[in-house]
Amino acid sequence: MHITVIGTGYVGLVSAVCFAEMGYEVMGIDICDKKIAQLNNGEVPIYEPGLEDLIKKNKSRLKFTTNIQKGIEFGDIIFSAVGTPPDKDHKADLSAVKAVAKSFGESTNGYKIFVNKSTVPVGTGEICKKIIQNEVDRRGVNAEFDIVSNPEFLREGAAIKDTLNPDRIVVGTESKRAEEFMIKLYRPITRTGSPVVNTNIKTAEMIKYAANSFLATKISFINEIANFCEKTGADVTQVARGIGLDKRIGSRFLHAGIGYGGSCFPKDVRALIQKGKEFSFDFKILQAVVDVNDRQKERIFEKLHSHIPNLEGKTIAVWGLAFKPRTDDMRDAPSIRIVKRMQAEGAKVKAFDPVSMKVAKGSFANVNLVYTKNAMDAAKDADALLVLTEWDEFRTVDLNELNRVMRGNYLFDGRNIFEPEEAISAGFNYVGIGRAVKRVESSSNIKVKINKPAVEEVIRIKK
Ligand SMILES: NC(=O)c1ccc[n+]([C@@H]2O[C@H](COP(=O)([O-])OP(=O)(O)OC[C@H]3O[C@@H](n4cnc5c(N)ncnc54)[C@H](O)[C@@H]3O)[C@@H](O)[C@H]2O)c1
Incomplete structure (x- = not known):
């Protein structure tokens, strides 16, 4: 054949x-x-x-x-x-x-x-x-x-x-x-x-859109739950585990973060909504999925601004540019919007991604972005670090060493790859997505306001 x-x-x-x-x-x-x-x-x-x-x-x-x-x-x-x-x-x-x-x-x-x-x-x-x-x-x-x-x-x-x-x-x-x-x-x-x-042609075509739309719905759902966790003091990673172990729900695509991107979900969900319009059909759930995702991409800025109101002259490290790990695909990657906006607000951005930097140069053609040869180099002398892609090699970094090389101590974990307590113990002012602190170790140089519900409210004084 x-x-x-x-x-x-x-x-x-x-x-x-x-x-x-x-x-x-x-x-x-x-x-x-x-x-x-x-x-x-x-x-x-x-x-x-x-x-x-x-x-x-x-x-x-x-x-x-x-x-x-x-x-x-x-x-x-x-x-x-x-x-x-x-x-x-x-x-x-x-x-x-x-x-x-x-x-x-x-x-x-x-x-x-x-x-x-x-x-x-x-x-x-x-x-x-x-x-x-x-x-x-x-x-x-x-x-x-x-x-x-x-x-x-x-x-x-x-x-x-x-x-x-x-x-x-x-x-x-x-x-x-x-x-x-x-x-x-x-x-x-x-x-x-x-x-x-085996189906007819139209059903097969629909299966693909329905599959991607469902997965995108799961992501927007957990992001919405994460945002509510931040208000209440619950921890979204544990909520996701707690619901994901139910076989009817399943644990995949329940990772709260900075919103979905990539070459498929954003375009396919919107294309299905548009197809619906041709048939005078209103995809109410999918419109909400898109709206929640758009808002989620803004959330990281709200978090950034609530801690660093003025980015002018600040050095921000970015870990991860590809829309997800183990690919160099930059199509509709959340990093594009985030990096460009930080730049426009006067920040100096230093970025590292294990494989997508060559492709990223096309996406950031007119952006004065500094590409570094490894993750630690990006973090060196930075006022804040933003994790935008959950590459495994970022998860295993020595947080004490990371804090030592940085000038500031803000860690914005857009993919929830770190445990808040570990980051706080290493001296970070940790900001995750829908995270709460499980327990607080007392230490002479750690000051934590335990009455506040969300990790964003936890203040850590840099050593
Ligand atoms: N990337 C994914 O993860 C993924 C997963 C499932 C489905 N899809 C779908 O599969 C399709 C392809 O996606 P992709 O990510 O591989 O896209 P891509 O852009 O990586 O590849 C498309 C290729 O088609 C070539 N091409 C365009 N017009 C052509 C023509 N007239 N004749 C010959 N070649 C032509 C382009 O040069 C390009 O190399 C899309 O419909 C996408 O939604 C993608």
């Missing part, structure tokens, strides 16, 4: 490589000359753990080209994994998907299956079918084809594991022939247990 994957970004490249790992001959296509040149030189254009090794391992079964016609002629099955970014009205921009469907219609030369792997709004399969049929009719060729929706659920940072060992594979199609083809294609994965959910 020959497989073509069009769009070799975070989803397309990982899919292509994993199909090769399953033993298929794979051709990856992209319009970006630079990306294809890099891949043909053995370089990996994105950071994804394990990807480089898997590409090397499957080199003989992987080809990359910008020639889309060649790609469509090559594949028995053509995956479209191009981007579907938001347009100016927050709808999914389908121009790349439509362009790929048109190319498919222009070049298909026998029975082939067109698979939408990109996240596309309900009804896109029908649109692609019409585009392809028009091209096939225009050419007057007898080229049969079927449409499948096979949305992707991988997480950046764990993309290979998620692709080779998915929770489920969703296959939406109206064609028995295509369904059997897809079942055969995924057999190397399904034989070890991953279930296939």
Whole structure:
């Protein structure tokens, strides 16, 4: 079986490589000359753990080209994994998907299956079918084809594991022939247990949006609970554990923080709301999810300003720029807005991220940001430290040493990676998200107002 994957970004490249790992001959296509040149030189254009090794391992079964016609002629099955970014009205921009469907219609030369792997709004399969049929009719060729929706659920940072060992594979199609083809294609994965959910095309398209919207809802929910914890003296991390152990709720996506970002949740939740409007449907819950998330991004500034009202001339260290750990993806990363705003308010910002600094330079093109070679260098002589991405290497830092190298003692933990008591004992004025202090050790140089409910109110005098 020959497989073509069009769009070799975070989803397309990982899919292509994993199909090769399953033993298929794979051709990856992209319009970006630079990306294809890099891949043909053995370089990996994105950071994804394990990807480089898997590409090397499957080199003989992987080809990359910008020639889309060649790609469509090559594949028995053509995956479209191009981007579907938001347009100016927050709808999914389908121009790349439509362009790929048109190319498919222009070049298909026998029975082939067109698979939408990109996240596309309900009804896109029908649109692609019409585009392809028009091209096939225009050419007057007898080229049969079927449409499948096979949305992707991988997480950046764990993309290979998620692709080779998915929770489920969703296959939406109206064609028995295509369904059997897809079942055969995924057999190397399904034989070890991953279930296939067979649906019609529209249902498969909806499953993807419903999944992302639900996960975003969990995040906004716990952020709202965190904000209320701050008012009452409860601790959100313990609340999350207490509810997450209930199997009906589950513990994942219950980490309070500075709001969700990234290339999927922000655009997909808004795109579903917009799709609803086309049907005069009002997604009340999802609008609240977006509003809570927008407000959460402001909360970190409220916290910052309540302790350091004037940022002019202050040095602020930032740990983490990527929207989440184990990726270099900067799309819609909360750090972009936060860093730019601190800069605009006159702060000098020093930042460190273990992998995304090269990509970040594009996101901060006109920002005078100082990039450092490690986390401690960023913190050196800083008045305050902001943790914006929960990289593991930040969790294990020596807090006493950290406090020693800093000028000030404010630790704004936007991801709740530290225990308040440990940070306070190390001399920090700790500000987390919805945290409370469990117990207070008495010490001659620690002064704590224990009557105040939230950690933000806990004052620590720097040694
Ligand atoms: N990134 C994720 O974690 C993730 C997870 C699940 C689903 N998705 C969805 O998968 C899709 C792709 O996401 P991504 O993160 O891989 O995007 P990406 O931007 O990393 O990759 C898209 C690729 O498509 C290429 N491209 C654009 N137009 C093209 C065309 N006409 N012909 C050939 N190539 C073209 C781009 O050059 C780019 O390399 C999106 O719909 C996204 O919502 C993403």
